[in-house]
Amino acid sequence: LPENIVSGSLLFFRNEKFFKSFKDKKDFFLKNFKLSELGFIFDSKLASDLEDKRDPFYLDLKTNGGALFTSPHVDVSVANISQYFYQKMHQNLNDFVDGRQMGTAEIHPTALIAQNVFLGEKVKIGANVVIHSGCVILSHCQIDEGTTLFPSVVLYRFVSIGKNCRLHAHVTIGADGFGHHFFQGEHVKVWHLGGVIIHDDVEIGANSSIDQGAFRATVVGRGSKIDNQVQVGHNVKIGKGVILCGQVGVAGSTEIGDYTVAGGGAGIGPDLEIGSACQIAGMAGLNSDLKEGSKVAGHPARPVAEWLRGIATLRKLSLNPNKK
Helix, strand or coil: CHHHCCCCCEEEECCHHHHHHHHHCHHHHHHHCCHHHCEEEEEHHHHHHHHHHCCHHHHHHHHHCCEEEEECCHHHHHHHHHHHHHHHHHCCCCCCCCHHHHCCCEECCCCEECCCCEECCCCEECCCCEECCCCEECCCCEECCCCEECCCCEECCCEEECCCCEECCCCEEEECCCCEEEECCEEEECCCCCEEEECCCCEECCCCEEECECCCCEEECCCCEECCCCEECCCCEECCCCEECCCCEECCCCEECCCCEECCCCEECCCCEECCCCEECCCCEECCCECCCCEEECCCCEEHHHHHHHHHHHHHHHHCCCCC
């Protein structure tokens, strides 16, 4: 995404779809960057095809880009490079000595912190924050004013919590996303370093988990409410005022528009774009994008009226199996 690109970024292209998306946004890139400020890693076959086609934009990248490499397994290259940057980012952080002892924690004098709370290096705690016993706040986390953490909440490194949030017992924010690539009989780990951003007035129910992004943050928008035992995957972007009821699962890189509601037990697939004010019924299995205001149910999820007709038809058939 263009908003996530900065000078010095490394861009990966696994197939022509990704390259086409980049080409469609080339005016943005050429306006904001010199190609020499960006690096590129292409799938070997894709690079060969573009070379054979004499694709002018690819040739421009090859000539004027900061660096251009090819890889027979781009996904594995992503995993290997992510590990390098993860280690660089974390190698000097200290989460074994409390930041208050090291003198690096910044705590507002009105904050209330119970016994048996651990604060990592360079943690920032705002005014009137309440942190109950058993919470663990790792390095470089920030908690803004008026937020309450109930017992045994865990914040991994580089998590930001906004104002007036409520995180209930055993919530975990910022664990690694579930990202692996199967290669030569092994699951190769993608290392995650994107962190999590929770905006103001968010409430998160007990035992829920929100994973950090791989290279950009997982985001929960202002005023959203997340019930108990909800799983939000890596790189997910949740808009304002979204409701996720108990045991909802949101797979990685999905975007959920403002004020959308997902009923209990709904499963939302990866890489989807869900418009604002959508309604996803409980236990629905969503595997496709939704336009604004959509109402869906069933597995796979489809418009509610269609799903109800299907249920009615099946019921009639089950009650009268010999009727044509």
